[in-house]
Amino acid sequence: xxxxxxxxxxNAAGHGPASLDSVLGFHIRLAHGAVYRHxxxxxxxxxxxxxxxxxxxxxxxxxGIAQSELGNRLRMDRATAMSIVSRMQERDFLWRERCPxxxxxxxLHLTDAGKKALEEAKACIEEHExxxxxRFTPDEVKKxxxxxxxxxx
Amino acid sequence: xxxxxxxxxxNAAGHGPASLDSVLGFHIRLAHGAVYRHxxxxxxxxxxxxxxxxxxxxxxxxxGIAQSELGNRLRMDRATAMSIVSRMQERDFLWRERCPxxxxxxxLHLTDAGKKALEEAKACIEEHExxxxxRFTPDEVKKxxxxxxxxxx
DNA sequence: TATTGTTATACTCTATAACTATA
DNA sequence: TATAGTTATAGAGTATAACAATA
Numbered sequence: 001x002x003x004x005x006x007x008x009x010x011n012a013a014g015h016g017p018a019s020l021d022s023v024l025g026f027h028i029r030l031a032h033g034a035v036y037r038h039x040x041x042x043x044x045x046x047x048x049x050x051x052x053x054x055x056x057x058x059x060x061x062x063x064g065i066a067q068s069e070l071g072n073r074l075r076m077d078r079a080t081a082m083s084i085v086s087r088m089q090e091r092d093f094l095w096r097e098r099c100p101x102x103x104x105x106x107x108l109h110l111t112d113a114g115k116k117a118l119e120e121a122k123a124c125i126e127e128h129e130x131x132x133x134x135r136f137t138p139d140e141v142k143k144x145x146x147x148x149x150x151x152x153x
Numbered sequence: 154x155x156x157x158x159x160x161x162x163x164n165a166a167g168h169g170p171a172s173l174d175s176v177l178g179f180h181i182r183l184a185h186g187a188v189y190r191h192x193x194x195x196x197x198x199x200x201x202x203x204x205x206x207x208x209x210x211x212x213x214x215x216x217g218i219a220q221s222e223l224g225n226r227l228r229m230d231r232a233t234a235m236s237i238v239s240r241m242q243e244r245d246f247l248w249r250e251r252c253p254x255x256x257x258x259x260x261l262h263l264t265d266a267g268k269k270a271l272e273e274a275k276a277c278i279e280e281h282e283x284x285x286x287x288r289f290t291p292d293e294v295k296k297x298x299x300x301x302x303x304x305x306x
Numbered sequence: 307t308a309t310t311g312t313t314a315t316a317c318t319c320t321a322t323a324a325c326t327a328t329a
Numbered sequence: 330t331a332t333a334g335t336t337a338t339a340g341a342g343t344a345t346a347a348c349a350a351t352a
Contacts, residue, residue: 020210023278024285025188027298029203030305032185033228035178036320049341050182057173068310075186080343082312104310104351125170125178132177135303144300145180150288152183189343202318221333233320235335257328257333 035132042128048121055084056118059094059108066105075152093117188285195281201274208237209271212247212261219258228305246270
């Protein structure tokens with residue numbers, strides 16, 4: 001794709017993006033796809049997905065987090081969070097504890113196997129992040145993270 | 154020393170990602186999810202997905218593009234491109250032309266209905282892009298697009 | 307009534323594999 | 330052999346709806 005195609009311009013009708021290449025959402029989708037594919041390759045041996053690693057990581061950072069709160073923080077609805085937590089439970093990576101003070105909630109904890117899997121995953125994440133960040137300066141990484149956070153927060 | 158012990162010491166020394174929040178790939182995934190959800194809401198009435206709109210748009214920009222080239226440009230493998238093109242053909246938004254000079258290729262063209270659907274979609278894209286870009290200055294948008302392109306190109 | 311978890315269901319995207327036709 | 334398309338299949342993520350238990 002040429003640089004000139006990236007220049008903001010208007011279409012024949014005088015409004016709207018002239019070219020697909022000027023659509024910000026288009027680039028976010030393509031960048032996500034590239035990251036997703038590299039992640040999948042890096043994690044093929046471990047058999048974990050992005051969402052699953054994020055889930056293990058967040059539960060490790062916040063032991064006893066409720067399933068609903070996990071969903072909120074990872075931007076998943078209840079059904080999606082349920083699906084992922086159940087799969088991690090099936091593999092004995094985490095367990096659910098009935099909340100004593102609020103019977104509706106399920107508090108999540110990593111098992112020893114889950115902690116071990118997460119440590120292995122973090123090593124893969126490091127490699128994956130090196131690949132991803134290699135094209136940016138440290139300042140650019142900081143700026144990029146800050147701008148992406150403005151989108152999802 | 155075990156593998157996980159090595160990782161723990163690296164993290165303690167500050168080399169690995171300390172928290173999920175510092176992982177660039179994590180923010181790309183969340184930002185993509187937020188954009189995806191807003192896109193889906195905006196396009197609920199039209200019944201078109203991101204990939205489908207991208208497909209119609211690219212075929213409009215490059216009439217007679219081969220299905221394989223479409224897949225390359227939108228970062229889809231052959232099977233995925235096939236699936237999306239077939240659905241757009243079912244809805245009479247585009248048609249396939251057997252390439253006269255290379256019998257293996259299928260050249261893609263929009264129908265009148267496809268052109269009409271794309272024009273409606275572009276109006277929705279405009280609204281969607283306004284929502285997305287509203288949190289950035291024009292310079293930031295330019296920088297963000299340029300950085301995202303470095304990831305997917 | 308509102309929240310949380312659960313189950314069932316459906317659709318899209320993505321990928322792999324195997325097959326056919328053409329170059 | 331290599332490329333392009335096709336078909337079948339499978340898994341992951343996303344979402345909605347309906348239901349039960351609890352607050």
